[in-house]
Amino acid sequence: MRARGTGSDRKIVVNEIFGPTIQGEGPSMGRSCSFVRLGGCNLTCTWCDTPYTWDWAGRSDAGTAYDPKAELHAMNVAEVAERLLVTDVRLVVVSGGEPLQQQRTVARLCRLLGESGVSVEIETNGTLSPSPELVAARPRFNVSPTLRHSGMGPEQTVVPEALRALNATRGAAFTFVCRDPGDLDEVADIVARYGLESVWIMPEGQDQETLSDRLALLADAVVARRWNISTRIHVHAWGNRRGV
């Protein structure tokens, strides 16, 4: 598949476009928005909730080998912008997978949406540095460095120059997916080491009950550290469904 062309026909590899919905996670939790989910990821988290963007071999806990031909669609960036703009929202969330793997075309998408008065948030795993071109397009980054319970070690998931570059962007938020208070020491270590400014803790889980239980387990310890809390409000509203 051709990932990129030239000029106005530049391509972006999309998994799905949906909306209107609400941003379910992080500092904008509850805000009206639409989504574009891009294909491909450079990590392989065991508990990944979007394995259909990258898992062609059944490596994640879901155990399903997805079909890249069915999941990946090379689309014209202008067409993606158009599909999002017709949903008539003020905010677009670009997620994945890992959107910074396609940051040249993501920057172009941010500019096209910005010209129509729509702001953009990018969900990223924090292992890839944003280019000056992408930062200049002024998206807000929601950065989720994955912890050891993702099945990968810090040598893969903690990339100092990427974390520092993302932390320096306007409004960046660091949203750590946690299971229990024991995970918070690992978060504190990363926060202190890279001077992360806006820290959010979010429970890991793909159903309402798991999210509620883990939130209750985490809340006091998060409050004690003066950090922020998010849940995954779209899962509370609609369960573990695609396209919401």
Ligand SMILES: Nc1nc2[nH]cc(C(=O)O)c2c(=O)[nH]1
């Ligand atoms: N509603 C909604 N909010 C979200 N925030 C981050 C999401 C993601 O999949 O990255 C997500 C998602 O999949 N749906």
Ligand code: SF4
């Ligand atoms: S970084 Fe995100 S999309 Fe990639 S494998 Fe981990 S949870 Fe899934």
Ligand SMILES: [Mg+2]
């Ligand atoms: Mg999701």
